[in-house]
Amino acid sequence: MKKNIAFIALIATFFTLAGCKKYTDLTPKGSLVVETAQDYYELVSFPNRAYTITNFQYLVDDMWFKESNVIGITPNINTVHFLFNENIDRVSLINSSNFYERCYLYINRWNTIISSVDESKGDANVKALAKAEAKALRAFDHFLLVNVYAKGYNPTTAATDGGICIMDKYDLEAQPVKSTVAEVYAFIQKDLDEAIPYLQAQPADPYHPSLAFAWALKAKVHLFKREIAQAKQACEMSLSYNNQIFDLVNYTTKLGGPTVTPIVAPNNPEVLSYMYIQGYNETNFGYSWPISPELRNLFGTNDARFNMFFNTTSASFLDIGSGAAYYSIAYTRFFYPTAGLKTTEVYLMQAECLARENDLAGAMAVVNKLREKRILSGSIILSVPATRKETMDIIINERRKEMFLGFNRFFDLKRLNTEPEYAKTVTRVYPLVNKTVPQQTYTLLPTSRLYVIPFPLNVLKKNPNLTLNTDEKLPF
Template sequence: MKNKILAFALVVMALLPSCEKYTDITPTGAVILNSTQDYYRLVSFPNRAYVTLNFQYLVDDQWMKESNVIGLNKNINIINFTFDEQTDRVSLLSSSNLYDRAYFYINRWNTIISGIEFTDGEQRIKDLAKAEAKILRAFDHFILVNVYAKAYDPATAATDGGICIMDKYDLEAKPKKSTVEEVYRFIQKDIDEALPFLQENPAGPYHPNVAFGYALKAKVHLFKREIAQAKEAALKSLSYKDEIFDLVDYSRRGGPTSVPVIAPNNPEILSYMYMTGYNEMNFGFNYVISPELRNLFGNNDARFNLFFVNNTASFVDLGTGAAYYNIRFNQFFYGTVGLKTTEVHLMLAECYARENNFTDAIAILNKLRAKRILSGTVNLDVPATRQATMELIVNERRKELLFGFHRFFDLKRLNNEPDYAKTLTRTYPLVSTAVPRQTYTLAPNSRLYIIPFPLNAMKLNPNLRLNTDEKLPF
């Protein structure tokens, strides 16, 4: 048994130095894990990052400054922004921070799940550590399958190419690629095994709590269109944590420049994780919203008025109608890639709409809007149809769940349903006359929505191949 403990300790010693720049605490020396508490503490991983650069412009909500597109050689951002299906994007994706980091985290969770059983300590702590590691392992597989594979479609998931499932620590493994259905089955098994052991108030903010667990369960069921199960899980999550931060009152108090709200003080956050790091929202050029989304906000929405700027030329072209996020991370913590209570409220609203309970669906939207809309019409009327109700819900999701994965994942999953599919159109440039203005379109079934696996991963694992019909350069 001691040999197994030593083996896992050496694994963790290898993991820790490589994640220095992604943690708040820099390791000062080798760490030997030989107790149950050591493994439990390993679950906490501050500053966990999920970089979205490979696909952030494949949506209708983000925008690029014209000087970053016109006259430049095509990079992956320009290809995605112009919805270009002809240029070879596969060769440009030699590596991927998102792909590498997600599997790095999965290996960390696998180390905990496998290694903790060989330690001396309370079984209660072992069960808790394994549960927390499993819910995070489920989250990371969920992210990967929704980036690199087709969105879950009940009619085709059993044959659609997915990702490699990693259920144990093995740096030399060359696993086969599972189907989308198999990946979702694995995710749901991890979630269901974890939920009975998760705590309402865990040891620290980087330990997942039970509200996060049920929120993730709701999201997975919703993406599979298992509406009754999604509704039940969303209600369960909200029974533990349902706060909505009042931005209307916050505006009256002066907003982020007068009353900073750092990460621990935002009551909506269910999981502390980031796109690039805890200071990510400092980089305005990465967080430019499109004229379409800016118009959707209108002029009386605190979500826009508090956080965005559209009247300076720092990161946007004046005259386009685009705007950029302009609040420093230490003034307001804005959750992006993680889960938060408002997403759970909106998932519940969608469940009600899909069950034709339009009254309760709109009641949730109005509850949210009461803490978002500064003046004018706050309460929405109840539509007569499911499609009209869903449109209102999707619009609120676009305004509430900015950046990260949210709009990209929503477009992918909703494009599988004819009633909600959307052909994206982008007219560009809007100001410059250096090149002709064009209208670019992205069809709901475009292969661009399935991001290619990075070349370095496919070269290492011959069992891993693209989920699209694009050609490999080797």
């Protein structure tokens, strides 16, 4: 065992990546020594774990860019993605990636716990719990990575599609070889299956993964693989531990909303495990990340999610007249999760499973259960559509409204684009306000290579075993 490993650096500082690994060789002065099972268990809790997505957040139909940030600006990765430009060298534009580095930093943390806790002093049950929680979070981080840097899971090609580096051990000298998409998903499923028997329904704090979280992640993995029966069963298991839906209608109409009754992290009962895009104050990034006119219109005029949280009138953050909107509620007034998992996503996954099994009435019953807590007036209860495609469209759009911002829409477009029935060609007419440049229509095809984000250049240079998953060229 690597005894007396210092972890203060893992919590406070991000070190330079080498291939797919973080190097944490030095013990800073005043660092925390971890040597008991309880120490390792407490190490799992990481209250400010965050995943910055600035390399790919505009590759969706739900996000928008203020025109002054695009027109006349030297192309950067955000403008290239926002305008769906396949003709520019993206590899050179992504010299590094905070998202990539943080995912592997966290994986290194989980691997350290998994590889060292058995030799620590203390209760065997605490050791098993710490290891299980670390495996659940390791599975989550690998799931994020494979859904950003590889193609969406396609059962016919996953065994040969290039994936990511699987990191399953604490090894400072590793230069791992890239695994396939199928191998990464198999690893994720194995971690979850090994973790679930030891997890708790009510962990010590909300930064420890619960049984509801693990089953929800398992459901998501199965759903992305189109293993519908397994996904539905996992949804049911997750909801058996936490089935709460925060009632935004009651919150708006009777409790006065966020100005009267703040709901701050970690006090939102829908959230299954707290993690963030930017950090504890993450929804403040809505000020600089407007949602698209398309998503704004999708909300309509009687949706509590839009009416409570979004602003359409500030010229500081919007082009007035574009139809865009931005999230405007401070995190000190209401915490709306954009990463991790929450019960409402589990309900929508359950609805999708039912629709895919042609239980359209069952699917819509689940959707309407959510809408009763979200829609203020009008057509709260939707009727059962005539076809599976119409039902799926409702569910997909409900996912867009319930899981705005963050990375979920990007993941959904990628997975649904592998199925002709649900694939979408995204079009963006831009600009909408500025009259000094010609208005154009930009198109993102379901098969576009843009959906596969290149590995960061600094990582590609350090690990010769890592190769691109697109046909883009290396600049070295």
